Amino acid sequence: MVFPEDNQYSYARWQLGKKLFYDPVLSRDSSLSCASCHKLELAFADDRAFSPGIQNRPGTRNATSLTNIGYHPYFLREGSVPTLEMQALVPVQEHNEFDHSMPEIAAKLQANARYRQMSEEAYEREPDPWVITRALGVFQRSLISGNSPYDRYQYQGESQALNKAEIRGMALFFSSRTQCASCHSGFNFSNYAFENNGLDSVYQDPLRMRLTNDPADEGRAKVPSLRNLAFSAPYMHDGRFQNLAEVIQHYQKGGAGHPNQSELIRPFSLSNQEQDDLIAFLLALSDPTFTQNQSFSEAGH
Structure with missing residues (x-):
């Protein structure tokens, strides 16, 4: 840093x-x-x-x-x-x-x-x-924050840190079927690019266009990190999705078809088991030692 x-x-x-x-x-x-x-x-x-x-x-x-x-x-x-x-x-x-x-x-x-x-x-x-x-x-x-089950499995050599469902979900996350890792990459699970992820066909909040005044930027926003998703619901810039199942359903549908929508947002299909596995992996990116770290609290030292 x-x-x-x-x-x-x-x-x-x-x-x-x-x-x-x-x-x-x-x-x-x-x-x-x-x-x-x-x-x-x-x-x-x-x-x-x-x-x-x-x-x-x-x-x-x-x-x-x-x-x-x-x-x-x-x-x-x-x-x-x-x-x-x-x-x-x-x-x-x-x-x-x-x-x-x-x-x-x-x-x-x-x-x-x-x-x-x-x-x-x-x-x-x-x-x-x-x-x-x-x-x-x-x-x-x-x-x-860097002590999630995924971190312990991937970087700290703890082979038991992820269970079988989370490992299956990790394979899905990094697969060409879902394309999740095309935007949510790197250790912080963001490439920090500005993308339109197809939330709407018409945007009430223009997002990046608010800065540039360029219609090509309507609906584009910085790709967020996926770390600590277990604690940070609801999701999206307007908090429209209450849980990760709703997020995955949005991406499976392939977006709302806005002209600026990223070409990476396209329909795909997961079985119920695969959706559960993907959610399990996404939750495994959460680090409870971070939210319990009392040195960050008002009274902590």
Whole structure:
């Protein structure tokens, strides 16, 4: 993982970032924190299709898991933000999320003796917007997960870590029949490309086209990681699928036929047993030691 030159890891920076992550001071009415929508027990995702913002304002997209977020090359579904430090500005300023501003947040933190002390220890300066975004970036880069049954089987030599159904599902996942691994590749199960996976024939949320204004990008979004799926339902950018069986049924149908739909999305057929096996493998990409790691909790050290 690459840390920016101006934001290398230190324990003091990590502590400050974690404190900020759990502090509702980031929202205008001090009702929500980052952890309100990115919960440790859910692999730093949410279990609602749309997480409400302050004053119960409606959310617009499903909160993604922060699992291994430090390895991503860009952020948000449309890939519009190049660094974690910049990404922190988005929920803070969004009207339907925190509806706040970094200068106002910094003024509150500067009036807090504990934050002033922690900021000096971490960055040798007062808690200004630069410090706030950097510290949050350091904490989020620490959210590393790599101890799922699949990891233990594939990388740690534990031949019994996967059962027979999960091994059959793994073969299906990496097969040409399903094409899952064409997009969900690499250790994080994402190639980070922007693809239209055929969810709709008409998109209410234009996704990447929101950034580029190019009709060829309508419905295209960054391929998500599949790690910790057991904890992060519902699925898709709008949380439309409640479980993995619904996800697989969507792909088996071959998509809704949008003009931008990826050519990799095409109909295929799995037996009931094969669907169960594929789901078993997908669930085996989940790492309970990550969601139970109390060093990531608000009270943990």
